Amino acid sequence: MRSIIGKTIAAAAILAASASFAHAGDVEVLHWWTSGGEAAALNVLKQDLEKQGIGWQDMPVAGGGGTQAMTVLRARVTAGNAPTAVQMLGFDITDWAKEGALANLNDIASAEGWDAVVPAALQKFSKYDGKWVAAPVNVHSTNWVWANKGILDELGIAQPTTWDELVAAMQKVKDSGKIAVAHGGQAWQDATIFDAVAMSTGGPEFYKSAFIDLNPDALGSDTMKQVFDRMSVIRSFVDDNFSGRDWNLASAMVIKGDAAFQFMGDWAKGEFLNAGKKPGEDFLCFRFPGTQKQVTFNSDQFAMFKQGDTVSPEQAALAKAILSPSFQSAFNVVKGSVPARIDVSDEAFDACGKQGMKDLAAASESGNLFGSMAHGHANPASVKNAMYDVITAHFNGEYDSDTAVKEMVNAVALAQ
Ligand code: GAL
Numbered sequence: 001m002r003s004i005i006g007k008t009i010a011a012a013a014i015l016a017a018s019a020s021f022a023h024a025g026d027v028e029v030l031h032w033w034t035s036g037g038e039a040a041a042l043n044v045l046k047q048d049l050e051k052q053g054i055g056w057q058d059m060p061v062a063g064g065g066g067t068q069a070m071t072v073l074r075a076r077v078t079a080g081n082a083p084t085a086v087q088m089l090g091f092d093i094t095d096w097a098k099e100g101a102l103a104n105l106n107d108i109a110s111a112e113g114w115d116a117v118v119p120a121a122l123q124k125f126s127k128y129d130g131k132w133v134a135a136p137v138n139v140h141s142t143n144w145v146w147a148n149k150g151i152l153d154e155l156g157i158a159q160p161t162t163w164d165e166l167v168a169a170m171q172k173v174k175d176s177g178k179i180a181v182a183h184g185g186q187a188w189q190d191a192t193i194f195d196a197v198a199m200s201t202g203g204p205e206f207y208k209s210a211f212i213d214l215n216p217d218a219l220g221s222d223t224m225k226q227v228f229d230r231m232s233v234i235r236s237f238v239d240d241n242f243s244g245r246d247w248n249l250a251s252a253m254v255i256k257g258d259a260a261f262q263f264m265g266d267w268a269k270g271e272f273l274n275a276g277k278k279p280g281e282d283f284l285c286f287r288f289p290g291t292q293k294q295v296t297f298n299s300d301q302f303a304m305f306k307q308g309d310t311v312s313p314e315q316a317a318l319a320k321a322i323l324s325p326s327f328q329s330a331f332n333v334v335k336g337s338v339p340a341r342i343d344v345s346d347e348a349f350d351a352c353g354k355q356g357m358k359d360l361a362a363a364s365e366s367g368n369l370f371g372s373m374a375h376g377h378a379n380p381a382s383v384k385n386a387m388y389d390v391i392t393a394h395f396n397g398e399y400d401s402d403t404a405v406k407e408m409v410n411a412v413a414l415a416q
Contacts, residue, residue, distance in 0.1 A: 035248035037270025041335035065188030082305035097128030138337035182259035184245035191374035200290030228401035269336030298375035386415035
C-alpha cells in the first residue's frame with residue numbers, strides 16, 4: 001500500500017518537474033485546493049487576478065493537508081523549475097526561506113502596511129530573518145465538529161459539550177444504524193482528530209508541552225496514553241470503508257445524512273456551503289467538546305519562489321491581491337476560514353464564520369491560541385511526519401496505546 005502511494009507520488013513529481021515555466025504576465029500557482037469547496041474559493045482568487053490582467057496557470061496537486069503537494073514542490077525546485085507561487089503551511093514556509101528559495105516581499109508589505117494588520121501568530125511564519133516571504137490568505141482551525149442537524153434532531157441528541165457527552169451521542173447514532181463518525185483514514189486526517197482529542201484531554205498546557213515544546217515527559221505521559229485510548233474509542237465509531245477516503249468524501253457523508261459527525265478543520269464548511277447547505281438549519285458547527293476556549297490554528301500562505309533578483313510584477317500583484325481586505329472577506333466566506341487580517345469586518349460571514357472570528361480573537365487574547373500539530377504549525381515537517389506515523393499506526397490497530405506512547409517519544413527524539 002505504502003509503496004503504491006510512494007510510486008504515485010514519485011510519478012506525479014516527475015511529471016510536475018517537467019512542467020513548463022509560467023508565461024510572462026502569468027502566475028503559476030501550486031496548491032492542493034482540489035475539492036469542490038476549495039476550488040470555489042480558489043476561483044475567487046483567480047477572478048480577482050484576471051481583473052488585473054494577470055493570467056493563472058494552475059498547478060493543482062490533490063491530497064488534503066498538502067503532503068503530496070510538498071513532494072511535488074521539492075521535485076520542481078530540484079529540477080530548477082520552481083513555480084511562481086506556492087500554497088504553504090507554517091514551518092514549511094520558514095524551512096524554504098532558510099534554504100534561500102523565497103523572494104523578499106518587504107516592499108509590498110511596507111507599502112500595504114501588513115505589519116500592523118497581520119496577527120503576530122501568522123507573522124511568525126510569514127517572515128524570516130526580518131523579511132516577509134509569504135502572504136497569508138486565511139486562518140483555519142482544526143478543532144471543529146461538523147454535524148448533520150437532521151440526524152441529531154431525529155435522535156434527540158443535544159450538541160455535546162464534553163467528551164462523555166460526545167461518546168454518548170456517537171453511541172446513540174451507531175445504535176440507530178447510521179454512521180456516527182465520517183472519517184477518511186489518511187495520516188493527516190487521523191492527526192487532525194488527534195489535535196482536537198489531545199487538546200480536549202490534556203488541555204492547553206499539555207498540548208503546548210507535547211506538540212510545541214516536544215517535552216519527552218508530556219509525550220510519554222499517562223495523559224498521552226489517554227489521548228490514544230480516546231482515539232481508539234473514535235475508531236470504533238467510524239465505518240468499515242474509512243481507509244484512504246478523502247476528507248471531502250467524508251464531509252459528503254455528513255452532508256447527505258449518512259453520518260452524523262465529522263471532526264475536521266473549517267475547510268469542511270466550504271463543502272457544506274458548496275452543496276447549498278445552511279449553518280444552523282442543515283448542519284451545525286461547534287468546537288470539539290472540551291476545547292471551547294482553545295483554537296488550534298493553521299494559516300494557508302502563498303510563498304513566492306525567487307524567479308530572479310527581485311520579486312516579479314505578477315508575484316507582487318498576487319501578494320497584494322491576497323492581502324486586500326475586500327478579497328480576504330470574499331475568499332474566506334467561501335473557504336470556511338477567517339481573514340488573516342485583524343481589520344476585516346465579520347459582516348459578510350455566516351454564523352460559523354462569525355464564531356470562528358470571535359473564537360480566534362478570544363483565544364489569542366487569553367493565551368489559548370496554538371499552532372496545529374497536524375497542519376505544520378507546531379513543528380517542522382520532520383517532526384510532524386514522525387508523529388503522523390505513530391498516530392496512524394495506532395489508529396489502524398498496529399500499536400496498542402502503551403506502545404504508541406513509547407513510539408511517540410522515540411519517533412520525536414529521532415526526528416529532531
Ligand atoms: C489544510 C489547508 C486547508 C485545506 C485542507 C484540506 O492543510 O490549510 O486550506 O485545504 O488542508 O485540503
